[in-house]
Amino acid sequence: MKLYLKIWRQSDAASEGKLVDYELDNVIPHMSFLEMMDTLNEQLILKGDRPVEFDHDCREGICGQCGMMINGQAHGPIANLTTCQLHMREFKDGDTIYVEPFRAVAFPIKRDLRVDRSAFDRIIMAGGFVSVNTGQAPEANGIPITHEQAESAFDSAACIGCGACVATCKNSSAALFTSAKISHLAKLPQGKMESRKRVQSMVKQMDDENFGHCSNTEACEVECPQQISVLNIARMNWEYSISSVLKK
Amino acid sequence: MELNAKIPPGPLKDKWSFYKDHAKLVNPANRKKMDIIVVGTGLAGSAAAASLAEMGYNVKSFCFQDSARRAHSVAAQGGVNAAKNYKNDGDSVYRMFYDTIKGGDFRSREANVYRLAECSAQLIDQAVAQGVPFGREYGGYLNNRSFGGVQVSRTFYARGQTGQQLLLGSYQALMRQVAAKTIKLYTRHEMLDLVVIDGKARGIIVRNLDTGEIERHSAHAVILATGGFGKIYYLSTLAMGCNASAIWRAHKKGALMACPSWTQVHPTSLPQSGDYQSKLTLMSESLRNDGRIWVPLKSSENRKPNDIPEAERDYYLERRYPAFGNLAPRDISSRAAKERIDAGFGVGPQRNAVYLDFSKAIKEQGKGRIKEKYGNLFDMYRKITATDAYVEPMMISPAAHFSMGGLWIDYELMTTIPGLFALGEANFADHGANRLGANSLLQACVDGYFIAPYTVSNYLAGEIKSERLPTDHQAFVDAEVQVRAYLGKLLAINGNKTADYYHKTLGKLLYDYCGLSRSKDGLIHAITEIKKLREDFYSDLKVPGGEDEMNGELEKAGRIGDYLEVADLMCQDALTREESCGAHFREEYQTPEGEALRNDEKFCFVSAWKWQGEGQEELLIPEPLQFENVELAVRSYK
Numbered sequence: 001m002k003l004y005l006k007i008w009r010q011s012d013a014a015s016e017g018k019l020v021d022y023e024l025d026n027v028i029p030h031m032s033f034l035e036m037m038d039t040l041n042e043q044l045i046l047k048g049d050r051p052v053e054f055d056h057d058c059r060e061g062i063c064g065q066c067g068m069m070i071n072g073q074a075h076g077p078i079a080n081l082t083t084c085q086l087h088m089r090e091f092k093d094g095d096t097i098y099v100e101p102f103r104a105v106a107f108p109i110k111r112d113l114r115v116d117r118s119a120f121d122r123i124i125m126a127g128g129f130v131s132v133n134t135g136q137a138p139e140a141n142g143i144p145i146t147h148e149q150a151e152s153a154f155d156s157a158a159c160i161g162c163g164a165c166v167a168t169c170k171n172s173s174a175a176l177f178t179s180a181k182i183s184h185l186a187k188l189p190q191g192k193m194e195s196r197k198r199v200q201s202m203v204k205q206m207d208d209e210n211f212g213h214c215s216n217t218e219a220c221e222v223e224c225p226q227q228i229s230v231l232n233i234a235r236m237n238w239e240y241s242i243s244s245v246l247k248k
Numbered sequence: 249m250e251l252n253a254k255i256p257p258g259p260l261k262d263k264w265s266f267y268k269d270h271a272k273l274v275n276p277a278n279r280k281k282m283d284i285i286v287v288g289t290g291l292a293g294s295a296a297a298a299s300l301a302e303m304g305y306n307v308k309s310f311c312f313q314d315s316a317r318r319a320h321s322v323a324a325q326g327g328v329n330a331a332k333n334y335k336n337d338g339d340s341v342y343r344m345f346y347d348t349i350k351g352g353d354f355r356s357r358e359a360n361v362y363r364l365a366e367c368s369a370q371l372i373d374q375a376v377a378q379g380v381p382f383g384r385e386y387g388g389y390l391n392n393r394s395f396g397g398v399q400v401s402r403t404f405y406a407r408g409q410t411g412q413q414l415l416l417g418s419y420q421a422l423m424r425q426v427a428a429k430t431i432k433l434y435t436r437h438e439m440l441d442l443v444v445i446d447g448k449a450r451g452i453i454v455r456n457l458d459t460g461e462i463e464r465h466s467a468h469a470v471i472l473a474t475g476g477f478g479k480i481y482y483l484s485t486l487a488m489g490c491n492a493s494a495i496w497r498a499h500k501k502g503a504l505m506a507c508p509s510w511t512q513v514h515p516t517s518l519p520q521s522g523d524y525q526s527k528l529t530l531m532s533e534s535l536r537n538d539g540r541i542w543v544p545l546k547s548s549e550n551r552k553p554n555d556i557p558e559a560e561r562d563y564y565l566e567r568r569y570p571a572f573g574n575l576a577p578r579d580i581s582s583r584a585a586k587e588r589i590d591a592g593f594g595v596g597p598q599r600n601a602v603y604l605d606f607s608k609a610i611k612e613q614g615k616g617r618i619k620e621k622y623g624n625l626f627d628m629y630r631k632i633t634a635t636d637a638y639v640e641p642m643m644i645s646p647a648a649h650f651s652m653g654g655l656w657i658d659y660e661l662m663t664t665i666p667g668l669f670a671l672g673e674a675n676f677a678d679h680g681a682n683r684l685g686a687n688s689l690l691q692a693c694v695d696g697y698f699i700a701p702y703t704v705s706n707y708l709a710g711e712i713k714s715e716r717l718p719t720d721h722q723a724f725v726d727a728e729v730q731v732r733a734y735l736g737k738l739l740a741i742n743g744n745k746t747a748d749y750y751h752k753t754l755g756k757l758l759y760d761y762c763g764l765s766r767s768k769d770g771l772i773h774a775i776t777e778i779k780k781l782r783e784d785f786y787s788d789l790k791v792p793g794g795e796d797e798m799n800g801e802l803e804k805a806g807r808i809g810d811y812l813e814v815a816d817l818m819c820q821d822a823l824t825r826e827e828s829c830g831a832h833f834r835e836e837y838q839t840p841e842g843e844a845l846r847n848d849e850k851f852c853f854v855s856a857w858k859w860q861g862e863g864q865e866e867l868l869i870p871e872p873l874q875f876e877n878v879e880l881a882v883r884s885y886k
Binding site for chain 1: 295298299302313314315316317318320322323332333370372373374375376377378379381382383384385386387388389390407409411412416419420421423425426427433434458487488489520521524525526527529628632633634697701744746748790792793797798800801853869872
């Protein structure tokens with residue numbers, strides 16, 4: 001297939017970027033989207049141009065490092081998929097594809113399609129953990145946790161931290177990301193102890209990082225590669241309200 | 249040079265306790281004056297960094313990813329082993345030790361392996377306390393599954409994302425210490441050299457991958473937890489960024505490399521579909537609990553799998569290894585698949601795959617139960633291949649996966665450079681010539697959480713009088729000059745081939761001559777070809793852009809420059825080991841049935857290699873393996 005690509009190029013955070021046109025021949029439907037980008041980059045290098053910088057690593061949908069807006073959609077046209085898992089069979093010969101970085105005030109662009117998502121790390125730093133030191137743990141079967149409880153906690157814990165929820169949200173809200181961690185830990189007895197303090201400090205950090213507010217459009221769940229449910233946001237709001245009331 | 253593994257005295261089961269009882273300690277007041285560098289934030293790195301920081305040391309943690317949570321431990325799927333014996337199926341620390349020693353084809357140290365099994369139960373406790381949502385039974389207790397090479401159920405799992413969940417646990421522990429300011433975290437930083445002063449590891453040179461800036465960092469000890477280098481084969485189950493550069497540059501500064509050719513080729517990965525392909529996705533080994541592996545009885549079969557009647561299928565693992573069947577260990581399963589594919593029975597458009605069939609399990613257990621166990625793997629398979637594996641068998645193929653070899657370490661996880669430690673997949677030691685499934689997450693965690701805190705402290709107790717080193721020390725200056733010169737050299741070539749071209753060519757050479765099977769002639773041929781490829785690399789490579797900026801191609805080129813040297817040593821290592829053991833299969837040394845033929849008289853040792861300088865052949869220093877508790881047996885899974 002032949003593709004017409006319009007790719008965002010920007011040399012660093014301070015400079016202005018623009019969409020640049022590229023044509024790519026002999027794209028094979030079995031290629032992943034990133035392998036298509038690799039092919040383009042090989043051609044650019046041999047021509048003496050700079051290749052397109054993009055984030056990627058595991059290429060199997062779990063590290064959360066890749067992420068682009070493809071035709072205006074986070075991770076492209078297929079729901080619940082990372083960019084690395086998107087394959088060219090989803091496109092047609094002659095298609096024009098717009099490729100842009102994830103856009104949010106809290107995710108400044110570093111170069112081309114690479115963005116800085118360290119705000120997510122700082123949200124986890126604010127309380128997304130159980131305060132247990134190495135060596136303190138009791139016997140694992142000491143606290144039984146029902147099958148349903150463990151599965152439900154897993155559903156929240158499955159977040160890969162890619163940032164598609166933020167990129168797709170009209171408010172650039174990190175509510176899905178933040179709430180997934182809050183819920184994961186609040187659903188387990190190990191994390192319950194600190195849940196009130198945790199929700200307050202993580203939500204504050206989320207606000208401090210300039211993420212927008214959640215206005216319940218639920219677009220995040222549609223794009224999320226791990227299908228993290230928006231019910232986590234409801235849970236976060238509930239935990240937040242309870243902890244605010246009890247704080248007083 | 250004599251290698252001393254520093255195995256503690258006493259009976260096998262008391263060695264680790266003896267070590268812990270006698271290890272030197274560092275006073276809490278002194279700990280905060282001591283700096284430790286940890287490179288890598290996978291399970292081993294983040295666990296070590298968090299644990300040491302909790303103890304009060306100053307830790308600097310480095311990773312090349314944009315977040316510590318993305319290190320490749322995240323991709324491990326199936327599970328983590330522990331001798332809890334929750335299933336009451338006869339498991340014990342000793343049995344786990346024996347399974348692991350046998351799985352490694354008797355090419356690992358008894359004491360190290362026993363300690364791995366001994367610490368396994370505690371790791372499950374630690375992970376559960378951190379909030380890792382392991383699979384549970386309806387009564388609320390932890391569940392287990394079986395893995396290859398064992399006959400008990402000792403694998404704990406969090407669906408097919410066990411590595412991710414364990415890593416999030418250790419990453420969160422790490423971030424908790426970053427918040428407490430006991431760890432300073434440097435993401436998007438790549439280690440480019442080790443600084444050795446007065447024979448001791450005292451710091452590293454790193455490059456900030458976002459800005460291109462070169463930085464110097466000093467410390468009292470350096471821990472490398474930089475993972476494996478299976479990506480040297482280009483097509484592998486590893487992440488694109490996985491590399492050998494940190495351990496290789498430490499090797500060139502004096503740390504010995506052990507058994508670098510011992511690479512595990514994983515039997516259940518997705519087959520290659522074309523030349524453009526950048527990686528081979530792994531399908532967890534846990535699928536072999538319920539999936540049956542087969543190829544058609546007729547070669548060059550053109551019918552669809554579901555149209556091939558039962559009688560015309562060859563369940564070759566069940567046929568050759570009736571005792572273990574589809575759960576035969578990885579080296580054996582991969583070789584058996586290659587044997588069938590090479591004989592012309594492969595399936596798929598490239599005839600490079602075998603079937604992994606769930607129809608029997610679905611019929612017996614129902615689709616719902618299979619979905620619960622492996623749902624995310626079936627989803628992943630559908631996303632990549634557009635095929636529904638609930639209806640049609642998966643197609644799988646062997647792919648380079650895990651490095652059993654790595655930096656040589658003693659019982660304390662210390663390399664031959666005092667103060668330089670290697671943890672997790674970056675070291676060699678526990679897995680011998682073949683790693684059992686679900687032991688890699690375990691080893692990384694145990695090294696990081698439970699061993700390094702003791703052994704690093706034991707080393708630092710002797711360093712409390714050494715002052716913090718200023719980074720304008722001549723050794724830092726020299727190392728930085730060297731690093732800059734190398735980057736400059738790569739940029740100046742300005743030839744006509746990309747870094748990926750060299751990586752792909754090298755990978756193909758290694759798959760053909762130093763992969764699932766090796767031969768003397770093949771290895772000699774590969775060594776010549778690698779040398780030529782390396783010369784071509786330094787005369788015809790093209791790296792666009794400069795060094796003082798973000799430059800992904802420059803990062804790749806540096807890693808491939810190192811790979812070209814590692815590949816040479818891998819072939820030397822495979823060539824000099826004139827026996828077959830575990831993943832190392834020399835065609836000249838096999839039984840009439842095609843099984844690996846070990847030579848315990850001549851090769852019951854670890855091959856440790858010493859760098860002798862640019863252009864010089866490396867020196868082989870054997871570390872003899874002593875077996876006092878197990879008898880060297882022919883490894884049989886029949």
